[in-house]
Amino acid sequence: MTEEPHLLTEVRDSILIVSLNRPEKLNALSGExxxxxxxALLRFRDDPGLRVMLVRANGRFFSAGADMKGGSGRKRPETATEIRENHRIGLHGMHRIYDEMEHIEKPIVCAVHATCVGGGLELALSCDFRLAAKAAKFSFPEGLFGVLPASNGVSRLTRICGSHWARWLIMGNQKVDADRALIMGLVHDVLPDQDFDAAALEFCHHLTKSDPEQMGAAKIAIELAADLGRDQGRQVERMANSALMLNPAYRQRIDDYIKKIGSEGK
Structure with a gap:
């Protein structure tokens, strides 16, 4: 019997829906x-008709992390240098792919409906928005083996949630449910299990209404502001708006808004 593709794609309006599709393997992230x-990511990046990417999964797990049995097609590293290089260019390209997700000037939404661990959590951390169903759970089990998450687990988790919660997940090796993840800032919202997919898609439709130029500029400005001081962050805001406010679409929207306010005040 032919195995189904490990990942499925579908386009709804201007939303590219990407579904992890190895339910029998708990959606372990294989080379395929x-x-x-x-x-799919490059298609999303290069197609101007695609406005939002939604990452979801089929089955009872969102993802159990990297496929530990599938192999990477590379010989097992034997030195510290080889291990570092394997993290950078091996692991089925995870490091490069997750970086590209962060750099693409379009919003990527992750809808986590169930358990999400290890490399699956690193995938989620690389998205711009993370929505969790009430049943979702998150953890980094790498500590059980005496190592750290291999590709952005430490860096992006600390950037998003702070060192306080990074210690809880990585050093404390704790599992967190959806409500705790919301408190941590790991996810943006927790939604009911029932109709979770529909709610996540509705949020994506909401994002498609935003101006794509504004969305791209905001994504860059927010990332820069996280690393810059207050004054430099304000310079980024000014630089971004100097281009956005020359957009004819902006001028039309602001004129329409002023007219609306004027008519309501009469």
Missing amino acids: TMQLFDE
Whole structure:
């Protein structure tokens, strides 16, 4: 019997829906999964008709992390240098793919409906928005083996949630449910399990209404502001708006808004 593709794609309006599709393997991230994900990501990046990317999964797990049995097609690293290089260019390209997700000037939404651990959580951390169903759970099990998350687990988790919660997940090796993840800032919202997919898609439709130029500029400005001081962050705001406010669409919207206010005040 032919195995189904490890990843499925579908376009609804201007939303590219990408679904992890190895339910019998708890959506472990195989080489095929990451290759297909990479192709979908580049399609999303390069197609101006695609406005939002939604990452979801089929089955009772969102993802159990990297496929530990599938192999990476590379010989096992034997030195510290080889291990570092494997993290950078191996692991089915995870490091490069997750970085590209962060750099693309379009919003990527992750809808986590169930358990999400290890490399699956690193995938989620690389998205712009994370929505969790009430049943979702999150953890980094790497500590059980005496190592750290291999590709952005430490860096992006600390950037998003702060060192306080990074210690809880990585050093404390704790599992967190959806409500705790919301408190941590790990997810943006917790939604009911029932109709979770529909609610996540509705949020994506909401994002498609935003101006794509504003969305791209905001994504860059927010990332820069996280690393810059207050004054430099304000300079980024000024630089971004100097281009956005020359957009004819902005001028039309602001004129329409002023007219609306004027008519309501009469």
